Amino acid sequence: MIRFPKDFLWGAATASFQVEGYVTADGAGDTNWLTYCREPGRVVNDDIPLVGASQYTKYAEDVQLMKSLGIQAYRFSTAWSRIQPTGRGTVNAKGLDYYDRLVDELLANGIEPWMTLFHWDLPQALEDIGGWRNKETPKAFGEFAKIIAEHFSDRVKHFFTVNEISCFTRIAYGGLSKAPGLLLPRKEVNQAVHNGCLAHGYAAQALRAYCKSPVKIGLADNSAAFVPALETPEHIAATKRAFRIENADITTLIREGNYLPEYLEAEGENRPNYDDAELAAIATPIDFHGLNCYSASEVLADDSSPRGYRILPKPASAPRLVANWLYLEPRVLYWAPRLVSELWPVPEIYITENGCACKDHLERDGHVYDTDRIEFLRAYLAQAARAVEDGVPLKGYFLWSLLDNFEWAQGFSQRFGMVYVNYQTLERIPKLSAHFYHQLNSTGVLP
Ligand code: IFM
Numbered sequence: 001m002i003r004f005p006k007d008f009l010w011g012a013a014t015a016s017f018q019v020e021g022y023v024t025a026d027g028a029g030d031t032n033w034l035t036y037c038r039e040p041g042r043v044v045n046d047d048i049p050l051v052g053a054s055q056y057t058k059y060a061e062d063v064q065l066m067k068s069l070g071i072q073a074y075r076f077s078t079a080w081s082r083i084q085p086t087g088r089g090t091v092n093a094k095g096l097d098y099y100d101r102l103v104d105e106l107l108a109n110g111i112e113p114w115m116t117l118f119h120w121d122l123p124q125a126l127e128d129i130g131g132w133r134n135k136e137t138p139k140a141f142g143e144f145a146k147i148i149a150e151h152f153s154d155r156v157k158h159f160f161t162v163n164e165i166s167c168f169t170r171i172a173y174g175g176l177s178k179a180p181g182l183l184l185p186r187k188e189v190n191q192a193v194h195n196g197c198l199a200h201g202y203a204a205q206a207l208r209a210y211c212k213s214p215v216k217i218g219l220a221d222n223s224a225a226f227v228p229a230l231e232t233p234e235h236i237a238a239t240k241r242a243f244r245i246e247n248a249d250i251t252t253l254i255r256e257g258n259y260l261p262e263y264l265e266a267e268g269e270n271r272p273n274y275d276d277a278e279l280a281a282i283a284t285p286i287d288f289h290g291l292n293c294y295s296a297s298e299v300l301a302d303d304s305s306p307r308g309y310r311i312l313p314k315p316a317s318a319p320r321l322v323a324n325w326l327y328l329e330p331r332v333l334y335w336a337p338r339l340v341s342e343l344w345p346v347p348e349i350y351i352t353e354n355g356c357a358c359k360d361h362l363e364r365d366g367h368v369y370d371t372d373r374i375e376f377l378r379a380y381l382a383q384a385a386r387a388v389e390d391g392v393p394l395k396g397y398f399l400w401s402l403l404d405n406f407e408w409a410q411g412f413s414q415r416f417g418m419v420y421v422n423y424q425t426l427e428r429i430p431k432l433s434a435h436f437y438h439q440l441n442s443t444g445v446l447p
Pocket of ligand 1 (some may be wrong): 164400
């Protein structure tokens with residue numbers, strides 16, 4: 001029997017642009033993702049989440065849904081552009097009102113709000129000045145964090161600064177699949193990555209300075225994850241080395257406050273511009289480390305390589321479900337928290353995202369029998385339980401996602417929810433995996 005501690009936190013996660021719909025309602029400004037969606041050919045079927053899952057209007061129903069599924073904490077993000085339509089200056093009261101309503105509804109129903117300040121939807125006015133390439137953007141984000149701290153910290157006790165820095169910087173400015181979808185030279189991309197880390201730092205400082213009562217601050221980090229191909233001491237040590245070096249410009253930088261020599265040497269002229277004050281801001285201490293964990297690469301010790309490890313290529317038949325990047329590696333839920341806690345001790349670690357897209361089918365009897373998702377979750381969660389058992393300070397888990405939603409460049413073609421959304425009627429239908437999750441969170445035992 002696989003059992004979790006009684007105080008293990010069971011949550012569900014979403015993000016503003018992916019579930020809210022009504023992205024420009026009530027004075028909200030345009031965002032880089034909206035611009036990207038409007039460019040033909042960027043998103044599968046040219047989908048745009050103007051209506052989407054409509055949590056903006058259906059939040060109260062969604063809170064009842066969460067309650068009925070035993071969800072104890074809801075991780076959602078604020079759309080910066082609702083609160084500051086141009087990312088700077090004037091505050092749009094109607095934007096704050098929406099998140100007030102959501103937070104109050106959650107609290108009234110006994111669900112903890114875990115708020116992420118930024119999950120990729122950047123006000124277009126900031127994108128127009130260079131987005132994350134421009135240091136004005138992290139500065140503006142620090143000011144946004146002050147607004148959030150002053151307004152919400154009487155009720156919200158857990159804040160994430162940013163979600164997945166590599167996605168809104170490295171991939172967004174060095175690739176086509178995320179807004180703004182540019183293919184810029186390496187130095188500019190490295191600068192964007194650095195500025196993303198700086199945004200985390202400035203926001204952490206502002207939250208520390210302006211929250212009105214004690215809160216916990218962290219980030220939702222998608223470190224490149226590694227697992228030892230063979231679980232022996234030498235391969236485990238090599239995997240730990242890989243974890244630190246391969247994440248040199250984000251996780252390691254944030255947790256150590258410095259770029260590793262390996263990174264600086266490898267990037268040479270392409271290294272970003274920064275100063276010591278920025279490094280200090282980036283390393284602002286955090287209370288918890290959130291890990292978004294889906295996949296991982298396998299590592300072997302290798303004395304013939306200068307770094308002492310080798311990252312193995314994925315075999316051609318390595319198992320995946322629907323998302324082509326999501327190779328099944330359940331052990332990531334053991335090794336990622338374990339290695340993070342060994343490399344950079346922190347009181348609390350949370351899995352802040354984990355889940356998968358499946359080819360869900362609404363049967364004629366009105367149900368979705370997503371036994372494939374249940375098998376995925378069962379295998380991954382068994383590894384999370386193993387981490388807890390081994391003394392890793394893993395304190396909770398947020399399933400990605402509560403609802404089917406807008407999966408970025410995949411549009412609505414990929415469904416990650418434990419609750420099925422009928423995009424015509426907006427009906428919510430809990431899938432079999434939602435019942436699995438409810439059983440788990442009400443008993444602490446993996447069913
Ligand atoms: O949908 C995304 C989410 O926005 C960030 N993490 C990964 C999820 C699945 O791709």
